[in-house]
Amino acid sequence: MKHFSAKIFLLLQPIVLSAAPEFHRDIAPIIHENCSSCHRPGQAAPFSLIDYNQVKKRAKQIVEVTGERIMPPWHADHGVVEYANDRSLSSNQIDLLRKWFEAGTPEGDLTHKVPAPVFPDGWELGSPDLEVAMSEPFVVPAQGKDIYRNFVIPLDLQEDQWINAIEYKPGAPQVVHHVLYFLDTSGTARKKDLEDAAPGFSGFGSVVNQFRYLGGWDLGTQASVLPYGLALKAPKGADLIIQVHYSPKGREYQDLSKLAIHFADKPTSRPxxxxxxxxxxxxxxxxxxxxxxxxxxxxxxxxxxxxxxxxxxxxxxxxxxxxxxxxxxxxxxxxxxxxxxxxxxxxxxxxxxxxxxxxxxxxxxxxxxxxxxxxxxxxxxxxxxxxxxxxxxxxxxxxxxxxxxxxxxxxxxxxxxxxxxxxxxxxxxxxxxxxxxxxxxxxxxxxxxxxxxxxxxxxxxxxxxxxxxxxxxxxxxxxxxxxxxxxxxxxxxxxxxxx
Ligand code: HEC
Incomplete structure (x- = not known):
């Protein structure tokens, strides 16, 4: 029992002895690392969290949403399975944010100030080997049923390639529900596109069955490269087909989706x-x-x-x-x-x-x-x-x-x-x-x-x-x-x- 309490004392010691958390020394690294990638101009989050004033202004709300693990968004239950891309905060980080708020959000010693983080402009995975887009915008009406629309995007590959990442950017994120990627080497998709006067062609199941599945994108998915040297074959001359699921949202939108494709330098390491x-x-x-x-x-x-x-x-x-x-x-x-x-x-x-x-x-x-x-x-x-x-x-x-x-x-x-x-x-x-x-x-x-x-x-x-x-x-x-x-x-x- 004695041994046990001594251990607890050791654990408590650093917290008890250290002064209140300060922004530049303790808080900025947590915010920059875990929040600013979304909470910055031009990104999905509704306000920026980068500098002292921005964070101070919302400190109370930040303590609430981090305490309830609403932010950063990560919906697997905490502490059950270890994932490599886990973006949830540790309990210590959550405590620090709370203590900083309770201490009156001190800015602290300016010598600890770090420059604002720099994020790559454009694609999350850096510049791709191939950037492609829908050939023309698709008009999503204000009202009506959901639409499944398939768009043919020629890749013009001069030789077989192995794809290890596809990053997707919706032109109208408000109405894009999810996207599936397929490859067609038969020319069938091009024919279907020609037969249909509007951009692309319609249908869900027929596409799903006919063409080779390459993956997809859902709201909120972080872009990633296939791990362990895995890759997907893209034969010479293949067309990329994207099946976009649109949900009308009360006003008309035009979507021109873009994709960034990364090639591996070798075939897949394993099936x-x-x-x-x-x-x-x-x-x-x-x-x-x-x-x-x-x-x-x-x-x-x-x-x-x-x-x-x-x-x-x-x-x-x-x-x-x-x-x-x-x-x-x-x-x-x-x-x-x-x-x-x-x-x-x-x-x-x-x-x-x-x-x-x-x-x-x-x-x-x-x-x-x-x-x-x-x-x-x-x-x-x-x-x-x-x-x-x-x-x-x-x-x-x-x-x-x-x-x-x-x-x-x-x-x-x-x-x-x-x-x-x-x-x-x-x-x-x-x-x-x-x-x-x-x-x-x-x-x-x-x-x-x-x-x-x-x-x-x-x-x-x-x-x-x-x-x-x-x-x-x-x-x-x-x-x-x-x-x-x-x-x-x-x-x-x-x-x-x-x-
Ligand atoms: C992956 C992107 C992303 C990350 C990372 C992220 N946020 Fe957010 N945050 C959002 C979006 C988008 C919203 C808008 C509400 C929504 O869609 O859930 C939001 C909303 C919020 C709100 C307002 C909540 C409300 O109820 O209105 C707060 C506060 C917030 N975030 C704090 C944080 C903090 C603090 C961090 C880091 C510890 C963080 N966020 C990390 C995307 C992100």
Whole structure:
């Protein structure tokens, strides 16, 4: 016990003995490092936080938002998983800000004054190897439904290249909801563009299926370079297609999106892909949230079929998303968090990069829990009064998925992983069909999934036939029997579902 209190005394000592925090010595480094990149002219934040007067003026508010961990924006729960790009403050930094405020915001000794931080102008990742833009602006009307529009951007590559970063800048950030990138080497996208008089061409699912998925951008994502020497192949002559999801916002906007592309000097160090649980943003998960429900929960489990290493995780839902949780249970029974988010915020979507790659041996169980709050008291509620919400592509529909980015040793492992994802989706389709959930199956078809029968109705009949023991429900074995038959037809899951 004595030993213990001595330790506490040592811990307390520096705080007790040191004088009150001062701006130039103690506070400016925290602000410059963690706040000024956004809180400066021309950036997303509504005011600058760089010099003494700017920070002093808002000191009280700063203490509040840092104390509640609202700022800097970082929505994974604090202290659960270590991420390399974690931008949250330490408890010590939060305490220092509070103490400085309580001491009356002293400016302190001017000899400690440091120059204002310098930020690269323009692109966050520095100057790119290739800068491209939409060929003409797209007009987003003031009112109406959300728009999914695809734009073809020729890259004019004279030889095959390996891309290791794409940075995106919306021309009208007010109305751009998210963007997906694809590559086309067939000329199909150019043809579709020509057939459509307005800039680009419309459609969600057909694009998702046909072209090679390259990644995407969501509101709030920090730009990053692929780690560990990973890269994506961009063949000579390939066109970049960007699928932009626009949400009209009450006045007309013109969008001219720009992209900065960085090339690696070598091919990818390893095969890699994405592992979304559930796949295709949850299109087959049967999301159907009753009006007013405070917490609607969906759970999914995916068993990893081959050894792999996860290097980042990302979650996606719309406004009503609440909890986003992913754990790995290893074959030896050990369990580890991969993502824990208790308060999903649509405005801040992030690629959470693991500090070290997480090895997930074959047989690891990935459990995902996603929940939504469709009550009137949810501040992000879009319907007043609340109404039932299902899966759908509009931003006031819902989606829900958590996606790992994973590295493998061989192409065969990657193929095996993709095969398992197809079986997983086929099993979801079988369950939906057995429950008579025709709306979900119709959505899946609209999303481009090639459920083989010409109508979703036929699948319903097929699914009923899987109840071999006729006990009125489908056992795991019965689901799997159906999924095995259906899986080869899930080709359409292509792009977003699996790379
Ligand atoms: C990644 C960009 C980013 C970073 C980093 C960031 N902010 Fe912000 N901040 C914003 C944006 C954008 C807003 C506007 C409100 C919103 O969209 O959430 C904001 C709003 C605020 C507000 C007003 C909150 C309100 O309720 O109106 C305060 C105060 C604030 N930030 C303080 C800070 C402090 C202090 C730091 C660093 C410790 C910081 N921010 C880091 C982007 C950022």
């Amino acid at each position: 890699w892909t994405i592992l979304p649980v559930p796949p295709m943003f949850g299109i087959l998960d049967g999301i159907d949230i009753p009006a007013g429900e405070k917490e609607y929960v969906k759970k999914n489990t995916f068993i990893v079929p081959v050894d792999l290493e996860a290097f980042r995780v990302n979650a996606h839902a719309h406004y009503l998303g609440k909890r986003m949780e992913m754990t790995a249970t290893f074959p030896d029974g050990r369990k580890e968090w991969l993502l824990k988010m208790s308060d999903w915020n649509f405005a801040w979507q992030e690629d959470y990069q693991f500090k070290k790659p997480v090895h997930l041996p074959a047989g690891t169980k990935i459990d995902v829990l996603i929940s939504w709050d469709n009550s009137a008291t949810n501040p992000h509620q879009t319907n007043h009064p609340p109404k039932p919400v299902r899966w759908g592509p509009q931003s006031n529909d819902e989606m829900g998925t958590i996606t790992l980015s994973v590295m493998l040793d061989t192409q065969e492992q990657k193929d095996a992983l993709h095969q398992s994802v197809k079986v997983f989706m086929a099993a979801q389709a079988v369950r939906r069909a057995f429950n008579g959930d025709i709306t979900t199956l119709q959505h899946a078809r609209a999303g481009g999934i090639q459920i083989p029968d010409s109508t979703a109705q036929k699948l319903l009949v097929l699914a009923k036939g899987l109840d071999f023991d006729q006990d009125g429900k489908l056992s795991e074995i019965e689901v799997n029997a159906g999924a095995a038959t259906l899986a080869p037809h899930m080709n359409g899951v292509g792009a977003i579902g699996i790379d």
